[in-house]
Amino acid sequence: MTESPNAFEMRGIVKRFPRVMANDHVDFACRPGEVHALLGENGAGKSTLMNVLAGLYRPEAGEIFVGGQRVAFRSPQDAIAHGIGMVHQHFMLVATHSVAENMVLGLNRPRFFLNLSRVEEQVTALGEQYGLTVNPRAKIWELSVGEQQRVEVLKMLFRGAKILILDEPTAVLTPQEVETLFHTLRDMTKRGHTIVFISHKLDEVVAISDRVTVMRRGKVTAAHVPSRETTKAQLAKLMVGREILFQIEKKKAQPGKVVLLVEHLYADNDRGLPALRDLSLQVRAGEILGIAGVAGNGQRELAEVLTGLRHAVGGKMMFGDIPLDRHTSWLNLGQKLAHIPEDRAAVGSVPGLSVAENLILKCFHRPPIAAGWSINRAAVHQNAVRLVGEYQITMPSVDTPARMLSGGNLQKVILARETSGHPELMIAVHPTRGLDVGATEAVQNILIRQRDAGAAILLISEDLDELLSLTYRLAVIYEGRLVGEMPTKDAEIHTVGLMMAGTKVDA
Numbered sequence: 001m002t003e004s005p006n007a008f009e010m011r012g013i014v015k016r017f018p019r020v021m022a023n024d025h026v027d028f029a030c031r032p033g034e035v036h037a038l039l040g041e042n043g044a045g046k047s048t049l050m051n052v053l054a055g056l057y058r059p060e061a062g063e064i065f066v067g068g069q070r071v072a073f074r075s076p077q078d079a080i081a082h083g084i085g086m087v088h089q090h091f092m093l094v095a096t097h098s099v100a101e102n103m104v105l106g107l108n109r110p111r112f113f114l115n116l117s118r119v120e121e122q123v124t125a126l127g128e129q130y131g132l133t134v135n136p137r138a139k140i141w142e143l144s145v146g147e148q149q150r151v152e153v154l155k156m157l158f159r160g161a162k163i164l165i166l167d168e169p170t171a172v173l174t175p176q177e178v179e180t181l182f183h184t185l186r187d188m189t190k191r192g193h194t195i196v197f198i199s200h201k202l203d204e205v206v207a208i209s210d211r212v213t214v215m216r217r218g219k220v221t222a223a224h225v226p227s228r229e230t231t232k233a234q235l236a237k238l239m240v241g242r243e244i245l246f247q248i249e250k251k252k253a254q255p256g257k258v259v260l261l262v263e264h265l266y267a268d269n270d271r272g273l274p275a276l277r278d279l280s281l282q283v284r285a286g287e288i289l290g291i292a293g294v295a296g297n298g299q300r301e302l303a304e305v306l307t308g309l310r311h312a313v314g315g316k317m318m319f320g321d322i323p324l325d326r327h328t329s330w331l332n333l334g335q336k337l338a339h340i341p342e343d344r345a346a347v348g349s350v351p352g353l354s355v356a357e358n359l360i361l362k363c364f365h366r367p368p369i370a371a372g373w374s375i376n377r378a379a380v381h382q383n384a385v386r387l388v389g390e391y392q393i394t395m396p397s398v399d400t401p402a403r404m405l406s407g408g409n410l411q412k413v414i415l416a417r418e419t420s421g422h423p424e425l426m427i428a429v430h431p432t433r434g435l436d437v438g439a440t441e442a443v444q445n446i447l448i449r450q451r452d453a454g455a456a457i458l459l460i461s462e463d464l465d466e467l468l469s470l471t472y473r474l475a476v477i478y479e480g481r482l483v484g485e486m487p488t489k490d491a492e493i494h495t496v497g498l499m500m501a502g503t504k505v506d507a
């Protein structure tokens with residue numbers, strides 16, 4: 001075992017949750033200065049294993065060694081004291097504080113607060129060293145998602161992390177931001193830092209990592225495979241146990257009549273600031289219109305206004321010949337309008353309800369589910385069993401609470417509910433974000449099937465590959481405006497990436 005403080009080894013790690021063995025005697029180790037990718041399908045146990053390494057979870061069994069020494073972490077502070085820091089997929093920054101303040105929050109060393117300008121200097125110096133430029137005085141809420149991620153990485157470096165765990169760091173970045181991040185990662189490894197990189201994007205994994213370890217159902221199925229000696233297809237097979245095509249089979253779209261018409265739409269965000277400014281678009285039956293953009297440019301507000309969760313402050317929306325406005329009865333639109341929301345846990349599902357109950361949230365007021373004043377339990381159960389089979393949802397039983405499902409399976413529950421009623425219009429927001437290759441393929445096929453059945457689909461996504469492979473037309477949203485719209489066959493990934501970042505491009 002290496003004595004370098006930048007190397008670690010986990011042996012026989014066991015971590016159980018109710019009904020799930022999340023880590024079943026897992027061995028995992030990293031050499032100093034490598035980028036080690038950790039792969040696996042949704043629910044395989046990757047985040048759990050890294051939460052153990054980062055001191056957030058305590059394992060029921062197993063040992064951890066850092067630099068050859070046995071360690072036991074009681075908290076993330078213990079882990080960072082041994083040089084291990086984790087950047088979680090959901091950032092843990094305090095929005096109303098500055099970058100520099102976030103560096104020292106939770107450090108339990110009040111004297112730091114007295115010398116914030118010293119911290120600011122250090123942040124600037126670290127930023128220059130690693131190509132992570134960010135204004136140390138900026139408040140977190142003023143920063144883009146890409147910048148916030150830089151702050152998370154800086155925070156770990158500031159606290160002395162030598163081993164950095166990144167849990168799906170590229171899910172929310174533009175192609176250009178991914179490049180910048182990869183530069184930083186290479187700088188870090190040159191300085192001896194070790195990086196654990198979790199991602200479902202296999203092209204990136206092959207590009208950035210030195211070695212790969214794959215998990216399946218709580219166990220390691222392939223350990224320390226040199227990335228150079230493997231391919232995307234092989235990795236996918238190791239992850240999900242079957243071949244993945246990486247290409248959705250689809251016919252050419254046959255757009256029909258306009259189903260959704262939006263003209264000069266204006267809306268405000270939660271802070272009362274303009275989020276949508278004079279936005280106009282049309283989606284026709286049988287086509288998928290893609291909206292590309294970096295998170296925070298109005299996508300959420302657009303989806304909310306279109307699904308009745310937020311009021312517009314100006315403009316006009318028509319769903320066929322039904323006006324969508326303050327007088328619309330959204331409940332009556334029911335299954336005609338499908339919504340795959342960004343926030344699956346909070347908006348898309350009710351975590352405490354069972355899978356079967358989550359599947360009827362949109363049709364509980366109609367027969368056969370409604371029986372007079374009550375709910376027909378047998379029909380609820382039958383409906384669930386049918387959809388679980390049709391959409392290949394994996395879980396212990398239809399009575400399992402939604403909160404216990406892995407990301408991919410929860411997403412399939414929402415899709416099953418939203419698409420089983422044959423919607424005319426579908427608003428899908430990041431429908432495959434964070435899903436493994438197998439679940440992504442399943443979800444994309446469901447969207448294409450809906451399109452072919454005549455649904456008009458508005459697909460809001462940050463994943464350019466996905467937009468390019470699924471859509472018929474593509475528009476880019478930037479600061480609440482649509483900047484450029486093109487037939488997808490003419491779209492070029494680099495140009496679209498620049499437009500997403502607000503650069504004016506002559507098309």
Ligand SMILES: Nc1ncnc2c1ncn2[C@@H]1O[C@H](COP(=O)(O)OP(=O)(O)OP(=O)(O)O)[C@@H](O)[C@H]1O
Nearest residue numbers: 017020022042043044045046047048404405406407
């Ligand atoms: N806090 C928890 N309580 C109960 N079960 C949990 C909890 N966290 C994770 N699980 C379960 O443990 C298993 C492993 O989850 P984990 O989050 O580690 O998967 P993952 O490999 O990171 O998946 P993904 O790619 O979807 O992020 C899953 O079955 C999940 O449902």
Ligand SMILES: [Mg+2]
Nearest residue numbers: 046047048167
């Ligand atoms: Mg995870």
